[in-house]
Amino acid sequence: MLRRAARDIRAGMTVNLGIGLPTQVLQYVPAGLAVCLHSENGIAGVGPVLDRVHADRNLIDAGGAYVSALPGTAYFDSAVSFAIVRSGRLDLTLLGAFEVAANGDLANWIIPGHLTPGAGGAIELAQKARKVAVITTHTDKHGRPKIVAHCTLPLTAPGCVQRIFTDMAVCDVTPDGLRLSELAEGVTVAQVIAATGAPLIVPQAPLPRF
Amino acid sequence: MLRRAARDIRAGMTVNLGIGLPTQVLQYVPAGLAVCLHSENGIAGVGPVLDRVHADRNLIDAGGAYVSALPGTAYFDSAVSFAIVRSGRLDLTLLGAFEVAANGDLANWIIPGHLTPGAGGAIELAQKARKVAVITTHTDKHGRPKIVAHCTLPLTAPGCVQRIFTDMAVCDVTPDGLRLSELAEGVTVAQVIAATGAPLIVPQAPLPRF
Amino acid sequence: MPLPDKTCGIAEAIARILDGARIMLGGFGVPGTPFCLIRELVRQGQKGLTIIKNDANETGMGVDWLLENGQVARLITSHIGLNPRAMQMMNDGKISVEFVPQGILAERIRCAGAGMLGFVSDIGIGTLMAEGKPTVRVGDRSGILETALGADFALVHAARADTFGNLRYAASARNFNPLIAMAARHTIAEAETMLPPGGIAPDDVHTPGPFVDQVVLLPELPEVYGVVER
Amino acid sequence: MPLPDKTCGIAEAIARILDGARIMLGGFGVPGTPFCLIRELVRQGQKGLTIIKNDANETGMGVDWLLENGQVARLITSHIGLNPRAMQMMNDGKISVEFVPQGILAERIRCAGAGMLGFVSDIGIGTLMAEGKPTVRVGDRSGILETALGADFALVHAARADTFGNLRYAASARNFNPLIAMAARHTIAEAETMLPPGGIAPDDVHTPGPFVDQVVLLPELPEVYGVVER
Numbered sequence: 001m002l003r004r005a006a007r008d009i010r011a012g013m014t015v016n017l018g019i020g021l022p023t024q025v026l027q028y029v030p031a032g033l034a035v036c037l038h039s040e041n042g043i044a045g046v047g048p049v050l051d052r053v054h055a056d057r058n059l060i061d062a063g064g065a066y067v068s069a070l071p072g073t074a075y076f077d078s079a080v081s082f083a084i085v086r087s088g089r090l091d092l093t094l095l096g097a098f099e100v101a102a103n104g105d106l107a108n109w110i111i112p113g114h115l116t117p118g119a120g121g122a123i124e125l126a127q128k129a130r131k132v133a134v135i136t137t138h139t140d141k142h143g144r145p146k147i148v149a150h151c152t153l154p155l156t157a158p159g160c161v162q163r164i165f166t167d168m169a170v171c172d173v174t175p176d177g178l179r180l181s182e183l184a185e186g187v188t189v190a191q192v193i194a195a196t197g198a199p200l201i202v203p204q205a206p207l208p209r210f
Numbered sequence: 211m212l213r214r215a216a217r218d219i220r221a222g223m224t225v226n227l228g229i230g231l232p233t234q235v236l237q238y239v240p241a242g243l244a245v246c247l248h249s250e251n252g253i254a255g256v257g258p259v260l261d262r263v264h265a266d267r268n269l270i271d272a273g274g275a276y277v278s279a280l281p282g283t284a285y286f287d288s289a290v291s292f293a294i295v296r297s298g299r300l301d302l303t304l305l306g307a308f309e310v311a312a313n314g315d316l317a318n319w320i321i322p323g324h325l326t327p328g329a330g331g332a333i334e335l336a337q338k339a340r341k342v343a344v345i346t347t348h349t350d351k352h353g354r355p356k357i358v359a360h361c362t363l364p365l366t367a368p369g370c371v372q373r374i375f376t377d378m379a380v381c382d383v384t385p386d387g388l389r390l391s392e393l394a395e396g397v398t399v400a401q402v403i404a405a406t407g408a409p410l411i412v413p414q415a416p417l418p419r420f
Numbered sequence: 421m422p423l424p425d426k427t428c429g430i431a432e433a434i435a436r437i438l439d440g441a442r443i444m445l446g447g448f449g450v451p452g453t454p455f456c457l458i459r460e461l462v463r464q465g466q467k468g469l470t471i472i473k474n475d476a477n478e479t480g481m482g483v484d485w486l487l488e489n490g491q492v493a494r495l496i497t498s499h500i501g502l503n504p505r506a507m508q509m510m511n512d513g514k515i516s517v518e519f520v521p522q523g524i525l526a527e528r529i530r531c532a533g534a535g536m537l538g539f540v541s542d543i544g545i546g547t548l549m550a551e552g553k554p555t556v557r558v559g560d561r562s563g564i565l566e567t568a569l570g571a572d573f574a575l576v577h578a579a580r581a582d583t584f585g586n587l588r589y590a591a592s593a594r595n596f597n598p599l600i601a602m603a604a605r606h607t608i609a610e611a612e613t614m615l616p617p618g619g620i621a622p623d624d625v626h627t628p629g630p631f632v633d634q635v636v637l638l639p640e641l642p643e644v645y646g647v648v649e650r
Numbered sequence: 651m652p653l654p655d656k657t658c659g660i661a662e663a664i665a666r667i668l669d670g671a672r673i674m675l676g677g678f679g680v681p682g683t684p685f686c687l688i689r690e691l692v693r694q695g696q697k698g699l700t701i702i703k704n705d706a707n708e709t710g711m712g713v714d715w716l717l718e719n720g721q722v723a724r725l726i727t728s729h730i731g732l733n734p735r736a737m738q739m740m741n742d743g744k745i746s747v748e749f750v751p752q753g754i755l756a757e758r759i760r761c762a763g764a765g766m767l768g769f770v771s772d773i774g775i776g777t778l779m780a781e782g783k784p785t786v787r788v789g790d791r792s793g794i795l796e797t798a799l800g801a802d803f804a805l806v807h808a809a810r811a812d813t814f815g816n817l818r819y820a821a822s823a824r825n826f827n828p829l830i831a832m833a834a835r836h837t838i839a840e841a842e843t844m845l846p847p848g849g850i851a852p853d854d855v856h857t858p859g860p861f862v863d864q865v866v867l868l869p870e871l872p873e874v875y876g877v878v879e880r
Contacts, residue, residue: 012424014630034424036584036630040752041678041822044628045423045584055877058681058809058821064732066877072423072584072617074625075821077828078678078704079534079760082753083602086535086773089630117731120705121752124773128535158776222654224860244654246814246860250522251448251592254858255653255814265647268451268579268591274502276647282653282814282847284855285591287598288448288474289530289764292523293832296543296765299860327501330475331522334543338765368546527764534757537788539769540795556786558767558797565770567788590853623820624854 001184003028004210005094005135005165013091014038014084016125018108019063021135022094038090040121042081045073062121082121086128093129095122097136097161099151102178102198104161106134107153119156126157138166138195145197147171147178168192170210177201182208211394213238214420215304215345215375223301224248224294226335228318229273231345232304248300250331252291255283272331292331296338303339305332307346307371309361312388312408314371316344317363329366336367348376348405355407357381357388378402380420387411392418423584423617428634433608434460440493441466442571444529444604445473445483446597449502452589453482454577454610455644457636461575462489470494472529472571474522474596476503481644487515496569498522521549524566526599532570533602533631539566574604578627578635581611582618585632586625594626601631610636653814653847658864663838664690670723671696672801674759674834675703675713676827679732682819683712684807684840685874687866691805692719700724702759702801704752704826706733711874717745726799728752751779754796756829762800763832763861769796804834808857808865811841812848815862816855824856831861840866 006028014036017023037046039061047068055066099107106126109119136146164171169192170182179201216238224246227233247256249271257278265276309317316336319329346356374381379402380392389411447453462485469491476483486492487505496518500506509515524543531539540563544550553564576597579590601607614637677683692715699721706713716722717735726748730736740747761769770793774780783794806827809820831837844867
């Protein structure tokens, strides 16, 4: 799923990767691909993560990892950083999800059963990136679908998600509903349908594998 | 009048001087006084005007004069520049006037009988500096008072002016009306009253001379 | 991971602009005005433009070329007092002019660049500038609604650029340039010097690359950029 | 004409703060957090504070010292997920917490710093974040009113300062610092290095001196500023 999601990161894009699975996608992006990684705390052109020994105490990404600069990196304040987000300069954001609904509703900021720790920058990323994709396991650790007909948790943003990458499939939010677009190697359509909490549109033609 | 106005520029102040008479006040400010001159086009710490030979093509003040940098000068964009103005960081602005009324109303942006060329930054300076002072000849070139009971021209900002420096007097806008506070050398109270288009409060005590 | 290369020829960059476009121009007087981009726009001759710029330059410079060539339909500006042609054309109804207080112009542009709809300010209350603008109550205060001012294109003048579009301005040539770079759907920067990525240290960038779509290197600086002899 | 000297001792600077003050703190995680100014605030013990900061730091750091010392009445922040004490105190009703989306927090602070009353955005429409906020019509669109967020004091951490208060930040330690410096009635900056006027080139200034009221030189950087071992 990480490798598949990485294929949607194209040359020339400005991209923001959420904490967790989204950040792990990076290892599958070709080293030579010209991409600008954005971090909410004020970096365009985020470079590789550094270990503690080589870390710069002043240079972390929004997830708190010590990162590095690249030739061409720029730093800026938090207002400029979110101006980039809200004015539509983010071509793509990859986010995690607690729940994502068939209509693209996303819930990823209030942990079920816990008090909220606050949404940080998630709301603006979800609402304003030109393309919002979610990367998540298809079901939670209890085997319950994370893709649902309607979100039960408070929304991060309504109708924002266009694509969902999971360990089982790639699904796209369409005006007609959620479409099964690609299948992971070794996974059947029936398995995906069974693991999904929302109706799926399954095309007639054979699905691409990843 | 320039010398008198200069005395109101005190150590530690951030000051914006309008084009014309206000800028000429500078020559009477003691060289050692610690003052920060602000220019709307994005300078804090404006240094002396340079001649064409020594000019930096990229460094003008808001009036178009080629100026210089001082140790500690900073450049910034136009939004930051007016953030300084609107958030109350300007301790003093000295402006020119077409008309100034007894209640502090200022008209200095529409030239009488002409189409407006636009107000530039005058509205924000007049409305937001902590202290707004006008420096002007007491009468216009036809001998008509520039200090009036009510402005007839469109206002730059209502009730903004606190002090008026003229070639004849210093007048202060008070809750009770316009007060004659100081007299120029060789000028009588009667002369000032005759040249002023608004009632003047004249204190009993002898007035300071400048 | 290299950063994208956005270098571009001047003709190609300006050719994206169509008749009727809304164009923001950097500059406060001469410093920061993208004269070469404007000259190319004059050469290509796009018509019916809305120009958004602090001022209308002076006779024989920048915006004046566009006015002379009949390319401007509308001007949104803070003052045009140094350009008699602009005053005359406004007077004759040949262009429409919207005046905005300078700092409000800057904020309206930045507001669009920050992806917001508008802001509430108290600037101009009690003057002509507030007439016709909606009033908005904010807590126990009352202000006037200023709308975000965006554009199709921003033409920016930078002292230095890298190939990714990170920009640096010189002295008072910064002025509106960083703001318009944020506020347009497509931002074209001309640069006096083009550096490889890393040529501008990350802490020294004035306009970050993500705001810039194309960067054009100026081969040689025409005289119009120089000190004005008045 | 020299520029004013704003250097000041740390105790004197913080002593201006009274009980019940609204205080903005720079920092996103460790970088940019003014730990020494916060530690002095803990030493002096002002109570009933409203703290405005992106996050609540982590256990044993910055905001956590103020929470532990019972000095905080209210927290306005974008998230506190890394500070269990803040979560617990919120849960127990010992502090009140207002959550603001990160970029909206940044803009509300900047909005106050720009001397405006509020702004209109579409962020959070259709979520809990929009609940209770007035709707404002802007042209043919509709947004929610966000109010300017100012403060009595801003405590800023800078990498370098000059004696006039021009500031420069290092890397991602910039974050909220330039914004809070604009938005408070009184801004106190701590600096790792203090330079004479001119020590920061005019084009290299991140926060211009007029926004800064006092600058404090840090004699030696305590360990808390270092790389976090997790």
